[in-house]
Amino acid sequence: MMIKQNMTQLDTRAGHWVIVSKERIIIRKGEKTIPSGHVSQFNFLTSYLEDVHELPPLSPDTDVLNDPVYVVDMGAEMVQEEEWEAVPLRHLLYEQQTIIFSVIGRAWQYVHFLRTHRFCGKCGSHTERVNWEMAVHCHRCHHRSYPRVSPCIIVAIHNKQALLLAKGVRHKEANMYSTLAGFVESGESLEEAVHREVFEEVGVKVKNLQYFDSQPWPFPHSIMVGFIAEYAGGDIRCQENEIDDAQWFKPDALPTIPPRVSIAGKLIEETLSIIENQ
Ligand SMILES: [Zn+2]
Structure with missing residues (x-):
């Protein structure tokens, strides 16, 4: 002691x-x-x-x-x-x-x-932390691992005077509506992920994707890549087990939305100003 x-x-x-x-x-x-x-x-x-x-x-x-x-x-x-x-x-x-x-x-x-990452993913031996970078090293097979970063797209969709927001099944209790988001799959571009996720989750097509901003999201290791998109067609159809509800909201009748500190909050704010300036 x-x-x-x-x-x-x-x-x-x-x-x-x-x-x-x-x-x-x-x-x-x-x-x-x-x-x-x-x-x-x-x-x-x-x-x-x-x-x-x-x-x-x-x-x-x-x-x-x-x-x-x-x-x-x-x-x-x-x-x-x-x-x-x-x-x-x-x-x-x-x-x-x-x-x-x-x-x-x-x-x-x-x-x-x-x-x-306490054990090597290749040979199963104990790993050791590397002092000069964020990594662990296996001294048996020399495999080195770095923190995983998982890209996720997040997208705000607007249609003339309204904004599409959805309530995820997991956020059902908080009654919070937000932009759509999902993981990018292996071999997929960010834009392809936007089109796929939007169609899977709410059944609509989008066009004119514009890159907005990005934000690290540590739950547990995502990088959120934000886009703003225009509605191109289709009726809202919520994906079972993922989306509890999705609606077009007018700027003067918004539901509970995420705080501005999150990229979702910033995306919503930016899309509302696009709608107002149309
Ligand atoms: Zn190893």
């Missing part, structure tokens, strides 16, 4: 801390963001000091946080101290500005990657 305490005193690490316990993030009770400070402020991390990873930086443009970001995975261990609480990632992301959103989201994906 003495040795650990001395290590904490000598440890100079200070910055932002993304601490993961089970499927939650540890924050100071009552706060809405991740904690910052010197490692000595986190007594409950004493036995994890050797497992703290500094999040490898991205480009200077996206890394607007000047201080380092440290990631710690406590696994199934929980923090029992009163001033700390564990919150779901989603709860935290909706409170954040884009910058923090990308940092927490990236750290979360890194933890998820390490949790699911």
